[in-house]
Amino acid sequence: xxxxxxxxxxxxxxxxxxxxxxxRAPWLLEVNDTDALPEALDLAQIRDLPLLMLGGxxxxxxxxxxxxxxxxxxxxxxxxxxxxxxxxxxRADAGADWHALVMWxxxxxxxxxxxxxxxPGSTGAAPIQNIGAYGVEVGEHIVAVEAWDRQVQRMVRxxxxxxxxxxxxxxxxxxxxxxxxxxxxxELARADAGTDASTDAAPRLGYAGIGEELAAMGVVRASARDxxxxxxxxxxxxxxxPAVVGNAGSFFKNPIVPAAQAQSLLxxxxxxxxxxxxxxxxxxxxxxxxxxxxxxxxxxxxDAGVSAAHALVLVNHGNATGVQLLELARxxxxxxxxxxxxxxxxxxxxxxxxx
Numbered sequence: 001x002x003x004x005x006x007x008x009x010x011x012x013x014x015x016x017x018x019x020x021x022x023x024r025a026p027w028l029l030e031v032n033d034t035d036a037l038p039e040a041l042d043l044a045q046i047r048d049l050p051l052l053m054l055g056g057x058x059x060x061x062x063x064x065x066x067x068x069x070x071x072x073x074x075x076x077x078x079x080x081x082x083x084x085x086x087x088x089x090x091r092a093d094a095g096a097d098w099h100a101l102v103m104w105x106x107x108x109x110x111x112x113x114x115x116x117x118x119x120p121g122s123t124g125a126a127p128i129q130n131i132g133a134y135g136v137e138v139g140e141h142i143v144a145v146e147a148w149d150r151q152v153q154r155m156v157r158x159x160x161x162x163x164x165x166x167x168x169x170x171x172x173x174x175x176x177x178x179x180x181x182x183x184x185x186x187e188l189a190r191a192d193a194g195t196d197a198s199t200d201a202a203p204r205l206g207y208a209g210i211g212e213e214l215a216a217m218g219v220v221r222a223s224a225r226d227x228x229x230x231x232x233x234x235x236x237x238x239x240x241x242p243a244v245v246g247n248a249g250s251f252f253k254n255p256i257v258p259a260a261q262a263q264s265l266l267x268x269x270x271x272x273x274x275x276x277x278x279x280x281x282x283x284x285x286x287x288x289x290x291x292x293x294x295x296x297x298x299x300x301x302x303d304a305g306v307s308a309a310h311a312l313v314l315v316n317h318g319n320a321t322g323v324q325l326l327e328l329a330r331x332x333x334x335x336x337x338x339x340x341x342x343x344x345x346x347x348x349x350x351x352x353x354x355x
Contacts, residue, residue: 004036005029007043013070016057018120019314020246021322023062023351025052025070032074034093034182037148041180051150052351053180055122056097058248059129063322064352073124073182078104081185086201089143090186094124098131102228110188111201111224112141115210118235120242120249124181128172129347130165134231135207139165141186147172148180155182167278168253168347176349191224203227208273209234238310246316247307251329252287252344259283265340269293287336287344288312294335304328326353 011028014020026049031040041051049068054060075093078101082089088110092101098121102113115136125131130139142160149156164171172179189201203222205211213230214222222230240247254275257265262274262283273286291297291311298308303320305328307313314325333344346355 004033005031005040005043007040011070013054013057013062013066016054016070016072017060017062018056018058018242018246018248019061019316019320019322019325020242021062021316021320021325023065023322025066025068027069029069029071030074031071034073034075037073037180037182038153041148050177051180053124053176055094055125056120058119058121058242059125059348060351061248061322061325061346061348062351063326066351071180073122073180075182076100076123080108086190087187088190090188091183092123092186093183094122094181096123098123098126105186105188106191106225106228109191111191111203112136112188113138113186114224114228115204115207115231117228117231123184127163127165127170127181127184128176129168130170130173132168134210135204137165137167138186139163139170141188143185143187145172145181145185146183148182150178150180167256167284173349239313240307240309240315245307246320247313248348250287250310250312250347251314252291252312252333253347254284254287255290255342255344256282256284257342261341265342285342290336290340290342290344291332294332294339296332296335299328301328306332322352326350330355 008028011025013023013025029040031037051068052066052070054070054072074095076096077093078096079091080088081091099118101123102117105113115134119131126138127142127145130137145158145163147156191201210230213234219226256277259281266272266274272289275284277283288311296306297311299306303317304324305315305317307315314329336342336344
């Protein structure tokens with residue numbers, strides 16, 4: 001019989017972060033059954049230490065050791081919990097692998113998550129970053145997030161509005177010490193509900209690269225599974241496999257700037273990709289283009305480097321430390337700010353240092 005939870009002392013976290021950098025935690029709490037979480041936390045809190053939630057480790061950069069109890073939720077169930085005909089609600093435990101959830105949803109004949117295929121990490125981490133790719137963000141589909149609220153010491157259910165999703169942002173990211181996400185619920189459309197552009201089941205094809213990849217695949221009328229396959233092919237071609245080369249995917253957010261500043265930059269650099277921002281008064285710029293223009297793609301300083309295939313991806317070629325990767329990231333951001341007057345911000349949470 002599997003124990004409901006276990007507490008390990010002086011835990012090695014090097015295999016629990018996709019950068020594969022050396023890091024330790026005084027304690028590691030593994031919880032196999034979410035119902036046992038309150039009891040497990042009571043045990044951990046005897047030591048009066050802060051908590052660090054571990055998912056798949058793709059949203060962390062350890063520039064130092066953790067200072068308290070690292071917590072890993074291992075429950076990984078997935079199920080349809082409500083059926084409304086053309087739309088259904090799917091519930092997934094926080095410990096489920098995100099890509100596995102995407103592929104499972106396609107196997108159930110559901111669509112909506114296909115553009116988010118092959119994003120590394122756990123399902124519980126998805127709402128924290130409001131993960132997004134190829135024109136889709138997970139917050140669009142989230143109905144509710146179940147979480148342990150450390151402030152009131154009980155399990156709560158937050159609807160989409162309470163999650164306060166923004167670009168790579170949420171209430172969970174802004175209050176990391178308050179929430180322990182245990183499960184999420186997503187509203188998805190049935191793929192057979194129709195593929196007309198006016199329906200929720202229509203594939204999202206407008207993002208650059210997807211149409212070209214589908215054409216290369218010989219697909220004329222794309223299904224959700226076709227889109228997922230196109231995204232998987234693009235990501236495998238452009239992004240290094242964390243199991244082979246340590247990385248956390250895109251390290252920097254695409255910066256959002258005032259529309260006037262964006263226009264000034266576009267006047268000087270017509271090839272700079274720009275997209276609608278979070279309001280009519282802002283535009284989102286391509287961080288990859290800005291970094292590449294500063295000559296960083298493929299750069300390497302010891303074992304800390306930038307992917308030769310994608311300028312947004314910092315990589316650990318072997319034995320880079322988190323501090324070395326952070327210092328490289330700071331130099332990259334500094335050069336972009338100096339040349340273009342645009343500030344870059346990291347996507348991963350930095351442990352042991354400040355940006």
